[in-house]
């Protein structure tokens with residue numbers, strides 16, 4: 001059985017300011033750096049063999065801090081990036097116009113091929129996230145990878161493994177530096193293939209960032 005750990009990056013400046021990041025970037029806050037260290041403390045004894053991260057700055061920084069604790073190299077995979085949110089990136093979520101909010105809602109409501117102008121559809125996000133996950137099956141036997149990615153991207157991955165539509169990610173709270181685990185297995189009892197062991201665990205964080213008002 002292959003166990004894959006999934007970690008959302010630490011809190012960033014724009015997360016705290018409620019600004020849309022997507023494939024734009026902002027640095028980790030001090031709290032975000034502390035959260036990443038707490039992930040490192042939690043996973044250092046789990047035998048992680050590979051840390052594979054989205055190539056955006058906030059995930060790379062989180063991955064480096066975790067890698068220090070685990071003694072692994074960091075491998076970048078752009079397929080683990082956040083959903084491309086096109087022209088709405090860098091905007092404050094509370095200041096969208098009615099038309100902009102409608103673009104955002106097309107994603108939230110699962111409109112087929114819904115996307116923000118110049119952005120990506122949930123299907124495109126799902127396809128590349130599953131591509132990155134399938135690559136883990138090609139690692140040497142006994143590997144235990146940890147993937148560092150983003151809120152919508154990881155929510156989409158977990159939702160679709162469960163057989164839900166990609167936009168069901170909106171019903172899954174994956175806080176900064178939460179840990180999820182998925183396993184690839186052959187089983188007569190559970191479905192064969194990917195199964196979800198746990199999602200959104202924050203028990204290792206002394207002060208989880210961003211409450212339900214923010215995410």
Ligand SMILES: O=C(O)[C@@H](CO)OP(=O)(O)O
Pocket residue numbers: 008009015019020021022023082149150151152
């Ligand atoms: O892009 C963003 O603003 C958020 C959305 O959840 O993603 P993340 O902070 O996980 O990169």
